[in-house]
Amino acid sequence: MPNTPVTHTTPTAAGGSGPHPIIEVQSLTKSYAGRTVVDGVSFVVEEGEIFGILGPNGAGKTTTVECIEGLRVPDTGRIRVAGLDPVAEHAAVTRILGAQLQESELQAKLTVREALELYAAFYPSPADWRPLAERLGLTERLATRFGRLSGGQKQRLFIALALIGRPRVVVLDELTTGLDPRARRDTWELIEEIRTGGVTVLLVTHFMEEAQRLCDRIAVIDRGRVAALDTPAGLIGRAASSTTISFTPSSPLEHAVLAALPQVGSVQSKDGRITLSGTDETVNAVVTLLARHHITAHQLRVADATLDDAFLDLTGA
Numbered sequence: 001m002p003n004t005p006v007t008h009t010t011p012t013a014a015g016g017s018g019p020h021p022i023i024e025v026q027s028l029t030k031s032y033a034g035r036t037v038v039d040g041v042s043f044v045v046e047e048g049e050i051f052g053i054l055g056p057n058g059a060g061k062t063t064t065v066e067c068i069e070g071l072r073v074p075d076t077g078r079i080r081v082a083g084l085d086p087v088a089e090h091a092a093v094t095r096i097l098g099a100q101l102q103e104s105e106l107q108a109k110l111t112v113r114e115a116l117e118l119y120a121a122f123y124p125s126p127a128d129w130r131p132l133a134e135r136l137g138l139t140e141r142l143a144t145r146f147g148r149l150s151g152g153q154k155q156r157l158f159i160a161l162a163l164i165g166r167p168r169v170v171v172l173d174e175l176t177t178g179l180d181p182r183a184r185r186d187t188w189e190l191i192e193e194i195r196t197g198g199v200t201v202l203l204v205t206h207f208m209e210e211a212q213r214l215c216d217r218i219a220v221i222d223r224g225r226v227a228a229l230d231t232p233a234g235l236i237g238r239a240a241s242s243t244t245i246s247f248t249p250s251s252p253l254e255h256a257v258l259a260a261l262p263q264v265g266s267v268q269s270k271d272g273r274i275t276l277s278g279t280d281e282t283v284n285a286v287v288t289l290l291a292r293h294h295i296t297a298h299q300l301r302v303a304d305a306t307l308d309d310a311f312l313d314l315t316g317a
């Protein structure tokens with residue numbers, strides 16, 4: 001599988017005329033039995049990007065995506081996929097948007113070849129499934145029944161089936177859940193390849209590392225609302241404290257002295273080791289302060305915030 005470079009630049013539409021929306025979601029709401037699970041969600045996915053939807057369990061991610069796919073009817077709000085209404089123009093939207101199947105939607109006895117042929121027959125001008133199977137590492141498995149595939153092989157087949165109609169956008173919902181780390185990394189490479197091939201990717205995930213590595217932009221959805229929408233770096237920058245500093249001082253140091261430094265969030269100590277949260281600026285201030293007090297910082301460690309930290313700050317999950 002070739003290694004494709006990951007770019008995290010603002011994508012532009014073919015033709016170079018600037019960002020071009022392919023999915024527009026405006027003030028979407030959806031309730032089940034009087035309980036609002038999607039509550040005024042708005043975002044735009046630009047053609048050519050990998051757009052992530054990240055959120056805790058039950059946040060309303062799948063409901064939002066199913067409305068985009070035209071599988072659920074919004075209560076209020078407006079959705080457009082390449083300018084089309086997913087409910088009123090469902091057939092046209094299914095030709096633009098490739099959705100990943102759920103495991104229950106494929107019969108266990110179907111072979112990989114049969115599944116590819118069956119799904120190719122649904123589309124007027126499908127992709128040739130042979131090179132697609134080759135690219136997804138399924139050629140050796142064409143005669144294998146679906147029920148006998150490994151988790152990773154099943155996911156690769158789902159990606160193949162989602163791509164067989166030559167979609168402009170592919171929706172992948174919790175694609176790597178249940179995969180081992182190796183299979184997950186292989187799947188990430190595939191997703192990058194899909195984007196490099198010109199297909200926009202809408203990725204629903206609750207894996208921080210996956211979102212941070214793959215997505216150009218991420219909508220963090222919490223309790224049915226968009227809590228934040230930014231690039232992974234932008235979200236990390238919003239974390240309450242972007243840096244954690246820890247060290248063991250060579251002689252005791254008052255917490256109050258440290259707490260008075262610029263942008264210190266919290267100061268804690270355990271077994272003689274001090275941990276404080278702050279920013280890059282705080283690191284310099286701590287080092288200067290310790291020098292002034294003739295204290296040496298043993299095992300000084302500085303850790304940047306991760307998307308995990310930003311997610312916890314944004315959602316309180």
Ligand SMILES: Nc1ncnc2c1ncn2[C@@H]1O[C@H](COP(=O)(O)OP(=O)(O)OP(=O)(O)O)[C@@H](O)[C@H]1O
Pocket residue numbers: 032033037055056057058059060061062063064206
């Ligand atoms: N058909 C349904 N009828 C009633 N409630 C539903 C239905 N589908 C989803 N829900 C509820 O709506 C809420 C949002 O569900 P949804 O599947 O959209 O969340 P999610 O963010 O995708 O969660 P997860 O990460 O757990 O899949 C949940 O509380 C769920 O139980």
